[in-house]
Amino acid sequence: MAVTDKFYDVVIVGAGVGGGAMANRLANAGARVLVVERGNYLPREADNWSVKAVFHDKKYTTQELWRDKSGNAFNPSTFYFVGGNSKFFGAATVRFRKEDFEVLEHEAGVSPAWPISYEDFAPYYDEAERLMGTHGTAGEDPIEPPRSGPYPHPAIGHEPEIEAIAKKLRSKGVQPFSLPIAIDRHEGGKCIRCATCDGFACKLGAKNDAEVRLVGPALKTGLVDLVLDTKVLRFLTDTSGKKVTGIEVEQDDQKNTIHGDIFISAAGAINSAALLLRSANQKHPNGLGNNSSDQLGRNYMAHNNTAMMAIHPFRKNGVTFQKSLCINDFYLSNNVRPYPLGNVQGLGKLQGGMLSANVPFIPEWLMDHFAKRSVDWWIMSEDLPDPENRITLDSDGTIRVSYTSNNLKAHQELVKHWGKIMRSLGYPLILTQKMDITVSMHQCGTARFGTDPATSVLDQYSRVWDLDNLYVVDASFLPSSTGFNPSLTIVAQAVRVSEHLIANVLRSTTAA
Numbered sequence: 185m186a187v188t189d190k191f192y193d194v195v196i197v198g199a200g201v202g203g204g205a206m207a208n209r210l211a212n213a214g215a216r217v218l219v220v221e222r223g224n225y226l227p228r229e230a231d232n233w234s235v236k237a238v239f240h241d242k243k244y245t246t247q248e249l250w251r252d253k254s255g256n257a258f259n260p261s262t263f264y265f266v267g268g269n270s271k272f273f274g275a276a277t278v279r280f281r282k283e284d285f286e287v288l289e290h291e292a293g294v295s296p297a298w299p300i301s302y303e304d305f306a307p308y309y310d311e312a313e314r315l316m317g318t319h320g321t322a323g324e325d326p327i328e329p330p331r332s333g334p335y336p337h338p339a340i341g342h343e344p345e346i347e348a349i350a351k352k353l354r355s356k357g358v359q360p361f362s363l364p365i366a367i368d369r370h371e372g373g374k375c376i377r378c379a380t381c382d383g384f385a386c387k388l389g390a391k392n393d394a395e396v397r398l399v400g401p402a403l404k405t406g407l408v409d410l411v412l413d414t415k416v417l418r419f420l421t422d423t424s425g426k427k428v429t430g431i432e433v434e435q436d437d438q439k440n441t442i443h444g445d446i447f448i449s450a451a452g453a454i455n456s457a458a459l460l461l462r463s464a465n466q467k468h469p470n471g472l473g474n475n476s477s478d479q480l481g482r483n484y485m486a487h488n489n490t491a492m493m494a495i496h497p498f499r500k501n502g503v504t505f506q507k508s509l510c511i512n513d514f515y516l517s518n519n520v521r522p523y524p525l526g527n528v529q530g531l532g533k534l535q536g537g538m539l540s541a542n543v544p545f546i547p548e549w550l551m552d553h554f555a556k557r558s559v560d561w562w563i564m565s566e567d568l569p570d571p572e573n574r575i576t577l578d579s580d581g582t583i584r585v586s587y588t589s590n591n592l593k594a595h596q597e598l599v600k601h602w603g604k605i606m607r608s609l610g611y612p613l614i615l616t617q618k619m620d621i622t623v624s625m626h627q628c629g630t631a632r633f634g635t636d637p638a639t640s641v642l643d644q645y646s647r648v649w650d651l652d653n654l655y656v657v658d659a660s661f662l663p664s665s666t667g668f669n670p671s672l673t674i675v676a677q678a679v680r681v682s683e684h685l686i687a688n689v690l691r692s693t694t695a696a
């Protein structure tokens with residue numbers, strides 16, 4: 185039977201981390217689920233690990249063009265496949281801190297409180313870590329929030345070069361710990377600890393991305409249909425405007441309508457905002473979810489991110505898998521500044537070609553020389569929600585990302601301080617690159633959840649305030665970006681929303 189003739193309990197737009205986790209939990213509880221994905225499966229092939237294919241030819245990146253606040257077109261580094269952006273993620277699966285759920289004073293302003301406390305959210309982190317297969321060591325992180333037990337898998341350990349750096353850091357009073365990471369590295373696992381993980385797709389299926397850990401197992405229940413290469417154009421509502429009745433989809437230039445009971449937008453923070461804006465109708469002239477608050481698409485955040493190479497010009501760094509170390513000494517109160525600065529974590533090992541793709545005027549041989557002698561870091565600081573940082577649609581339908589970085593002083597201070605520490609460890613040459621608007625990897629916040637319909641787009645279970653049966657379950661819901669990688673928190677919220685739907689909303693699941 186064609187999916188257009190079937191009726192589903194839940195229709196999910198997007199097979200990324202948010203959509204995949206929803207499909208997984210709902211189907212395991214007996215719900216009939218349809219996932220509509222604009223992309224296809226990413227083929228497992230040699231090019232997955234080719235610097236040329238991934239970074240120069242951009243073989244897997246969308247060809248789409250978006251516009252920045254001045255109207256300049258740019259090609260975003262975003263990926264449309266089963267698994268979404270997690271196909272290329274670094275698999276750092278880190279919990280936000282207890283303080284991230286509360287009002288947190290930053291140098292440039294206030295990071296708002298969440299509608300739920302860390303204590304109430306923690307059980308969903310437990311389940312999210314289990315779903316993603318996170319490795320880590322409880323009790324090592326100096327600002328670790330309370331947790332109910334050990335990680336599902338032990339920390340992956342450091343290669344000798346990274347262990348040596350950790351030791352030197354400790355001698356300087358810094359408290360490095362094992363970065364929580366979701367790769368298939370336990371006994372019998374497929375991961376070979378290669379250099380092409382962070383920023384690449386895994387040819388072996390050994391990275392615990394949303395396809396491998398969430399969508400694949402969901403399909404095995406037999407209760408999930410997945411339609412591919414099908415773009416959702418808009419949500420359709422009934423005449424009252426209170427209920428979504430279906431989605432309009434486009435496949436092979438043909439338009440169709442699919443019906444269901446509950447609808448989940450999990451298209452990613454930018455595309456979910458765009459989709460809800462595109463769904464404007466008579467009852468919702470400014471897009472679905474915009475009537476009560478005019479907040480849809482606003483408060484876009486993406487972190488202040490800097491990649492750093494700490495180079496010893498004469499000593500090679502023989503490390504292969506570098507993303508195993510994390511530093512939180514500067515995340516909350518710290519001895520550098522009287523305000524939070526951010527997180528530092530190992531970056532997947534840089535290769536010369538990855539650098540020359542971004543800085544073409546420096547020859548690849550020189551970049552390669554540096555990359556072989558560098559230790560590489562990802563330095564990440566919170567950007568604060570600003571209603572003027574927003575996603576809108578231009579008159580021709582193109583997505584516009586109007587974004588001006590904020591809280592930059594704290595970020596620059598962290599970059600400077602980490603550079604100083606690296607020099608003191610014997611790496612005299614420091615190269616940094618701040619990520620620009622094209623690097624939308626940590627996009628979030630465009631439909632924040634809250635307790636007040638006047639200031640938020642979603643209620644605390646991610647339901648759009650203005651509609652009875654429309655939910656947004658991807659990075660859109662985050663009211664603050666925090667200074668950590670978002671995927672584990674997206675999965676945790678998906679688990680939470682699924683449990684809420686199963687217990688309170690769905691009519692025909694076995695658990696209902």
Ligand SMILES: Cc1cc2nc3c(=O)[nH]c(=O)nc-3n(C[C@H](O)[C@H](O)[C@H](O)COP(=O)(O)OP(=O)(O)OC[C@H]3O[C@@H](n4cnc5c(N)ncnc54)[C@H](O)[C@@H]3O)c2cc1C
Nearest residue numbers: 198200202222268269273274275276416452658659669671
């Ligand atoms: C290089 C890189 C490294 C990263 N490293 C980390 C890391 O180490 N740790 C971490 O936590 N996070 C990391 N991230 C970020 C992480 O991958 C994302 O936060 C997360 O995957 C977002 O999940 P999502 O469900 O919000 O959206 P997405 O992953 O964007 O998924 C949305 C899905 O919806 C589909 N879709 C979009 N529009 C439509 C439409 N109209 N119709 C149908 N389908 C649609 C897309 O194709 C996609 O599959 C990284 C990202 C990148 C790119």
